Amino acid sequence: MKTLLLSLAIGATLAATVLPSASAAPTPRAAPLPSGVREIHDVAYGAGKLERFDIYLPTQGAHDAPVIFMVHGGGWAHGDKTDANVVQNKVARWVPEGFILVSTDYPMLPEANPLQQAQFVGNALAAAQRMAGSWGGDRQRFILMGHSAGAHLVSLVSAEPALALERSAAPWLGTVALDSAAYDVTRIMQGPHLPLYDDAFGSDPAFWAAASPIVQLDGRIAPFFAVCSSLRRESCPQAQRFVAKADLLGTRASMQPEPLTHEEINADLGLPDAYTEAVEDFMRTLDPAVARRLDHGGQ
Template sequence: MNTTAKALIAAGALAVLASPILAQQRRGGDRLPQSCRAEIVKLCGSDRSQLRSCLPEKVSELSEGCRTELRSRMEGRRGGARAGAKAPAPQTLAYGSDSLQALDLWVPQGAKSAPLVLYVHGGGWKRGSKNSATGGSMPAHMLAQGYAFASIDYRLVPRNTVEEQASDVAAALAHVLKRADSLGIDRSRVVLTGHSAGAHLVALVGTDERYLKKVGLSFADIDGVMPNDGAAYDVAGQMSAGPKMMAETYVQAFGTDPARQKALSPTLQAAAPNAPAFLLLHVQRPDAVAQTKALAEALQRGGSQAEIGSFPGEGLRGHMEINRKLGEPDYPATPVMDAWLKKVLG
């Protein structure tokens, strides 16, 4: 493992272990799995100075799953810091009674009818935050394009179910659209987007209309869906062929009942009707590539326009990079996204 990777993981460990996460005082968000916390404490203790010297030397002794968890959190924190520096402060709205049913909203100054792009964070359905997973440049970039941008929190597994998470996505959208006039948003021009687990959730809401109907909406209220580097569009297929390190996460989210797994699989829910247009982004992760291709084909059979955007990047690094860099003008996916949004939103 190179020096940069060791430093990244050590910084990630410092960030998470120096916070209330280790004591499990925070719900959801950035909490590490208990097994990973136990590994780190057993290896290096929980003292900050001890971690700083211990982790770079002993990081290779952590399990691959724990190293991945730490890298993921550190990348998310770095992206969130950039986002806050480039965009004005958002307004925060509650769309439900749970503390995680909240969203941050940016609207172009003086806008009266800005199209809305609503973003759903990733995190394995069990963690993540509207604060740290929006990507470095998306809020400011969306504002510069004349779009309103919303980033939502949603209730997390295991306390809540994936079905409830999809319901939260629909409820957050309904909350904003009901207040569209006062917020300066055009309720007739809407795109949903999300990364990783968030990609799965927006694809599910875009293929199973039941979630929208529960809150008084329908596919007619969505112009497009842009899932970003998801790999669980066919849940059973991913659980069978996907990375073994994710097996526990998938079982926790989707269970073992084949009927439930099918109901939560956008690819298997993509028979018409669906949202009218999709842009499916992915990097070069074999499972994401295969799952994206299968979803696009299912959507096309169902009568939706489905395009694929394929970009450089491998493994976790590529997976995090496409979230962190999307919106940066020199990142290859940004002009593809911009052209598609302009076509879909007008």
């Protein structure tokens, strides 16, 4: 009986932390592009078949445009830069306002572990910054954004900027982490957790530490905004611990709890609601050119 009760308790804990984007089930692809938006598809930033990103930009051309650099989730093993939840509402909201959005792929498990994936994200960021001028973008005005496993990767790159800067990336304006799957990998691995974490992080505590944003965070970083699902038991407490440490180290960091599912936090961003406005309020603080576009639509 005790074994049964323990199994039920662990099952309840895992149910509260489940990450829908970790599923291998197909995700709907984005709808046709909205009016005024064009796409450059599958631009290579490396030799691998998943070292590719897509660029969404205004059809009328852009000039010194801020760039949102988006990293998809999927449990470090699945997901795609073209998924509707990743790009559709974000493109429809921000590209007509004068932004460029880059959505990147990266090698997945088992080909690349999460620490290597963060390095691929650094490579992709550096390549996008080098190319930004040819799209009408400003390489000095990048905003990192990621969801789920992608939020873990942009949080890790933010906490340890050398993962990108040593790959010739330039500093970015700030980071928006959308319901990260892992701020403290060590804490996750030492408690009840989903099997996907074993697949991603293995059994080596040294690797857990190297892949933990909260462990790697040891100084002031670019402004950081953590969105968390208040419907997931550990999402907001993890985010709060990271934000609190960042704040103590001198970073302008904040957290935004949302009563949305893990999937909705990704899919709904860009809809005309208070959640999108909260993210935009953070973005406004990063740079006057970002604020102008949000307030005046492409000006």
